[in-house]
Amino acid sequence: MGEKFSLNVNGQAHSVEADPDMPLLYALRDDLGLNNPHFGCGLAQCGACTVQLDGQAIRSCVTPVSAVGDGKIVTLAGLGTPEKPHPLQAAYIEEQVPQCGYCINGWIMTAAAFLRDNKKPTEAQIKDALSGLKCRCGTHVAILRAVKRAAAMMG
Amino acid sequence: MTRMEKPVNFSRRGLLKAGGALVVSVGAPVSFDFARADDALSMSATVKPALTPDQLSSYIAVNADGTISAYFGKMDMGQGLFVAVGQIVAEELDVPFDRVKVFMGDTATSVNQGGASGSTGLQEGGKQMRVAAAEARRVLIDLAAQKLGVPAEQLSVDKGIVHNVAEMAQSVSYAELIGGRYFNVHLDWNGKYGNPLYAPGKAQPKDSKTHTIVGQPIKRRDVAPKVFAQQDFCTDVKVPGMVHGRVIRPAIAGAVPVSVDENSLKHIPGARVVWNQGFLGVVADKEWDAIKASQQLKVEWSDAKPPFPDQAALYNHIRKTPARKREVEGKQAGNVDDAFDTAARVIAAEYEWPFQSHASMGPACSLVEIKDGHVTCWSGTQKSHFARSGVAAILQMPEDNVHVIWTPGPGSYGRNDADDAAMDAAVLAKAVGKPVRVQYMRNQGTGWDPKGPASVHQVRAALDASGNVIAYDFLSKAFSRVDVDTNGSKPNDTLAGQLLGVDLKSGDGFGIPAESYGFANKRTAWEVIPPLLDRASPLRTSHLRDPVGPQIHFASESFMDEVAAALDMDSVEFRLRYVKDPRDVAVIKAAAEKAGWQSRPSPRRDQTGDKVSGRGIAYAQRNGTRVAMIAEIDIDRRSGKIWVRKFTVAHDCGQIINPDGLRMTIEGNIVQGISRTLWEEVKFDNKNVTSVDWLSYPILDITETPDQIDVVLINHPEIAPSGAGEPSSRPIAAAIANAVFDATGVRIRRVPFSPEYVKAALS
Numbered sequence: 001m002g003e004k005f006s007l008n009v010n011g012q013a014h015s016v017e018a019d020p021d022m023p024l025l026y027a028l029r030d031d032l033g034l035n036n037p038h039f040g041c042g043l044a045q046c047g048a049c050t051v052q053l054d055g056q057a058i059r060s061c062v063t064p065v066s067a068v069g070d071g072k073i074v075t076l077a078g079l080g081t082p083e084k085p086h087p088l089q090a091a092y093i094e095e096q097v098p099q100c101g102y103c104i105n106g107w108i109m110t111a112a113a114f115l116r117d118n119k120k121p122t123e124a125q126i127k128d129a130l131s132g133l134k135c136r137c138g139t140h141v142a143i144l145r146a147v148k149r150a151a152a153m154m155g
Numbered sequence: 156m157t158r159m160e161k162p163v164n165f166s167r168r169g170l171l172k173a174g175g176a177l178v179v180s181v182g183a184p185v186s187f188d189f190a191r192a193d194d195a196l197s198m199s200a201t202v203k204p205a206l207t208p209d210q211l212s213s214y215i216a217v218n219a220d221g222t223i224s225a226y227f228g229k230m231d232m233g234q235g236l237f238v239a240v241g242q243i244v245a246e247e248l249d250v251p252f253d254r255v256k257v258f259m260g261d262t263a264t265s266v267n268q269g270g271a272s273g274s275t276g277l278q279e280g281g282k283q284m285r286v287a288a289a290e291a292r293r294v295l296i297d298l299a300a301q302k303l304g305v306p307a308e309q310l311s312v313d314k315g316i317v318h319n320v321a322e323m324a325q326s327v328s329y330a331e332l333i334g335g336r337y338f339n340v341h342l343d344w345n346g347k348y349g350n351p352l353y354a355p356g357k358a359q360p361k362d363s364k365t366h367t368i369v370g371q372p373i374k375r376r377d378v379a380p381k382v383f384a385q386q387d388f389c390t391d392v393k394v395p396g397m398v399h400g401r402v403i404r405p406a407i408a409g410a411v412p413v414s415v416d417e418n419s420l421k422h423i424p425g426a427r428v429v430w431n432q433g434f435l436g437v438v439a440d441k442e443w444d445a446i447k448a449s450q451q452l453k454v455e456w457s458d459a460k461p462p463f464p465d466q467a468a469l470y471n472h473i474r475k476t477p478a479r480k481r482e483v484e485g486k487q488a489g490n491v492d493d494a495f496d497t498a499a500r501v502i503a504a505e506y507e508w509p510f511q512s513h514a515s516m517g518p519a520c521s522l523v524e525i526k527d528g529h530v531t532c533w534s535g536t537q538k539s540h541f542a543r544s545g546v547a548a549i550l551q552m553p554e555d556n557v558h559v560i561w562t563p564g565p566g567s568y569g570r571n572d573a574d575d576a577a578m579d580a581a582v583l584a585k586a587v588g589k590p591v592r593v594q595y596m597r598n599q600g601t602g603w604d605p606k607g608p609a610s611v612h613q614v615r616a617a618l619d620a621s622g623n624v625i626a627y628d629f630l631s632k633a634f635s636r637v638d639v640d641t642n643g644s645k646p647n648d649t650l651a652g653q654l655l656g657v658d659l660k661s662g663d664g665f666g667i668p669a670e671s672y673g674f675a676n677k678r679t680a681w682e683v684i685p686p687l688l689d690r691a692s693p694l695r696t697s698h699l700r701d702p703v704g705p706q707i708h709f710a711s712e713s714f715m716d717e718v719a720a721a722l723d724m725d726s727v728e729f730r731l732r733y734v735k736d737p738r739d740v741a742v743i744k745a746a747a748e749k750a751g752w753q754s755r756p757s758p759r760r761d762q763t764g765d766k767v768s769g770r771g772i773a774y775a776q777r778n779g780t781r782v783a784m785i786a787e788i789d790i791d792r793r794s795g796k797i798w799v800r801k802f803t804v805a806h807d808c809g810q811i812i813n814p815d816g817l818r819m820t821i822e823g824n825i826v827q828g829i830s831r832t833l834w835e836e837v838k839f840d841n842k843n844v845t846s847v848d849w850l851s852y853p854i855l856d857i858t859e860t861p862d863q864i865d866v867v868l869i870n871h872p873e874i875a876p877s878g879a880g881e882p883s884s885r886p887i888a889a890a891i892a893n894a895v896f897d898a899t900g901v902r903i904r905r906v907p908f909s910p911e912y913v914k915a916a917l918s
Contacts, residue, residue, distance in 0.1 A: 018443070019443065022443040023443070026441075026442050026443045029391075029442075030441065030442050030443075033393075034384075035384065035387060035388070035390075035391035036384035038388070038390060038517055038565065039390065039517060039518075039594060040516055040517045040565070040597070041597040041848060041849060042596060042597055043597060043848055043849075045597075045848055045849040045850060046516070046849055048516060048517060048565075075384065076382070076383070076384040077383065077384040077385075080383070081383060082379060082383055085382075085383070088382075089382040089383060092378065092381075092382045093374075093378050093379050093382060096235075096374055096375055096378055096815065096819060097378070098233065098378060098381050098382070099232070099233030099234060099566075099819075099823055100232065100233040100516060100563065100564070100565065100566040100567070101233065101377075101378075101381035101386070101563075102388060102516040102517050102564075102565040102566055103516050104381055104382060105384075108382065127857050127858045127860070128858065130857045131856055131857055131858045132856065133857065134516065134849055134854065135516070135857075136514060136515055136516040136566045136568075136827070136854065137233055137516070137566060137823050137827065138822070138823040138824065138825070138826030138827035138828075138830065138855070139819075139822070139823055139826070140826050140855070140857050140860040141822050141826060141860060141861065141864055142819065142822065143857065144857070144860065
């Protein structure tokens with residue numbers, strides 16, 4: 001039934017056996033045991049499943065595992081650690097952003113790719129870059145504070 | 156191991172003197188000799204007393220390392236409640252905050268304090284933890300007095316160490332006194348479970364003037380685990396042998412399966428069908444296979460009659476349907492009907508609010524394992540103790556054999572789909588004999604969660620010839636807030652129970668405006684109508700954040716502005732003229748001052764062109780909390796699009812435990828409330844709900860976020876804390892509606908204020 005796929009996730013090589021059409025999300029969560037990306041909609045509408053593939057923020061819930069190829073996947077856990085946090089992670093802690101926190105992958109993984117490529121963005125640019133991501137608890141104001149803080153840290 | 160075959164009586168002191176280790180097997184019935192109840196040593200026990208509300212050990216434990224465990228029968232939905240509870244416990248015990256760990260909502264370690272409910276986390280839950288911690292400190296001092304041979308009055312506590320104030324070197328730590336053992340102290344329990352549970356000891360809590368930890372902006376410790384992906388949500392829990400389940404809902408609400416072709420799944424490894432009456436689900440070893448199975452299973456459904464009216468007819472349906480129940484609630488005054496007969500002028504208006512969905516960030520998930528006659532359920536439910544009752548009932552097992560482990564879910568704002576998921580997982584786990592993890596799909600999370608009720612509100616005021624309000628009459632007519640109950644303790648309140656054919660018991664309830672307008676004649680009432688579909692309805696209604704508060708206060712506070720405008724009065728001045736409660740007056744004044752409110756009547760008459768701006772105020776109470784807020788908006792008359800540029804909120808919830816947590820809670824309420832006001836409406840056709848994802852149930856986008864939310868916190872350390880999780884939700888829609896009127900002179904009386912609706916209203 002399944003085919004074998006090699007996945008490079010957070011710098012480690014993994015092998016999974018799966019249907020080619022199975023979304024990457026389930027390979028990460030169920031086969032590799034990574035709880036970072038979450039199932040929010042399965043429709044690429046919310047961002048809860050976001051990971052980076054070769055540096056680009058993608059929605060793993062609609063990305064077939066067969067489409068990943070030898071691309072390098074980074075999840076939230078691979079972005080930084082408590083000892084070496086990504087500026088966005090540090091800013092999120094400083095600003096105490098999340099409430100339920102289930103949406104966090106979308107905002108941080110998308111903003112990380114955006115801030116890497118856009119130094120000193122305006123608030124409007126930040127909002128545009130994050131448009132479409134969902135946060136149901138309504139932490140939008142805190143998210144913007146944190147992204148602006150991280151942008152300043154990343155200079 | 157010493158195995159106790161039958162109940163044994165023995166003396167605590169004798170045992171302690173004997174000095175030998177006693178290990179009692181779990182569950183062995185043991186009763187102590189309480190003859191020495193006054194003896195300090197009898198206040199502790201080696202074996203944990205029964206987990207009952209009248210035992211101090213049910214709330215507080217001192218661990219061997221001197222840390223404190225606080226067992227809390229409520230839980231945090233992301234606003235940092237557990238930090239505030241930790242602060243209260245640390246304060247009363249005189250230990251550093253970092254030494255307290257709060258364990259929430261686990262039915263094996265906490266008593267039923269009602270779960271997350273009605274913004275009572277601190278109001279009721281914190282109150283109980285405060286008296287429990289105070290009693291623990293009293294007992295610890297008594298133990299220290301005995302140990303040190305010094306009267307209790309001569310002892311003080313600093314950082315968990317009890318000192319003799321006359322000779323500070325003489326000291327003993329909490330850990331040395333009781334660490335690793337348990338309190339064995341009875342509390343004066345009021346016999347109630349849930350939110351009203353209260354069980355004080357003999358100790359008086361501290362005077363708020365002496366507080367040093369309560370009131371501090373201590374940060375949450377769950378943020379770092381979340382940003383480093385180290386926290387497990389209930390969606391992340393796995394157990395050996397677990398399979399994945401999905402449930403299948405009908406295309407026409409009310410239809411039930413009449414034939415199911417299991418062969419249609421034979422190409423999917425491990426796929427199994429669970430079908431019992433209206434309940435239909437599948438399991439498979441792999442999650443993706445379970446999803447495919449749920450999509451590919453061939454099912455023939457019963458020929459159900461489409462149960463719903465046209466959506467356009469919803470509000471007329473509410474108006475014309477005979478009420479199932481009517482209640483006049485609150486403080487009534489005078490004789491309203493007589494006063495209207497004498498009125499020089501009557502102002503009347505009607506407001507409409509749609510069904511709304513919790514639309515939690517992720518659809519609900521639950522894992523249930525049934526093993527050796529015991530059930531373990533991992534759930535993001537807001538009410539784990541009640542969920543235990545529900546799971547036990549649907550599995551026909553004793554409650555004592557069910558353990559619900561609350562694990563943070565993908566967002567929760569009331570009675571969402573979490574309790575349904577727990578029941579579905581239980582049914583599937585029992586049927587297949589394996590642990591089953593169920594997660595709903597997005598269309599089920601939005602389409603099939605219990606909805607916030609749709610409503611119509613009829614309001615009128617009588618004015619005398621001088622323009623005084625002499626009578627006020629407020630009536631809500633609506634679907635019930637408790638068509639299904641606010642918790643999952645009874646199968647009839649869950650989809651699984653309803654699909655399995657249990658007897659239905661739809662509840663009646665709504666509410667009235669909470670304010671202090673001192674009109675001489677006043678009547679506030681509500682009527683509820685039956686649900687559109689009795690059984691397993693995607694439009695069944697229950698509690699959604701600040702249940703019925705946004706609806707009611709959209710109407711009542713919009714209407715106050717309508718009266719003020721009719722009298723050509725400034726909206727703040729109008730409110731201050733009639734509002735009686737001093738704390739209400741204070742929040743209104745504080746909001747107006749912070750926002751730089753200039754006195755003038757609405758609407759503005761100085762704007763031309765398509766882009767106009769306005770401001771609006773609204774205020775409300777909620778169970779002791781007062782909140783006033785001012786919305787400042789920009790509106791494009793051509794597109795009908797509203798941007799809420801700034802919100803100013805003045806908030807008084809009595810004593811503030813943690814100002815930063817409170818501020819963030821209010822910010823979240825404001826953004827979510829703007830979303831509900833501008834965008835949120837559950838759409839449906841004759842057959843079913845058609846709001847099934849984020850396109851068909853849009854919420855506020857980050858590009859629409861206010862530039863500024865100013866929060867004025869009014870602290871009353873002398874007043875016990877009331878709630879903050881919801882009160883600031885309720886005046887938001889009215890504040891925005893009043894700002895739209897101020898900007899345009901047009902009154903919007905129906906939520907949501909979508910661009911299409913506003914544009915049509917303006918043209």
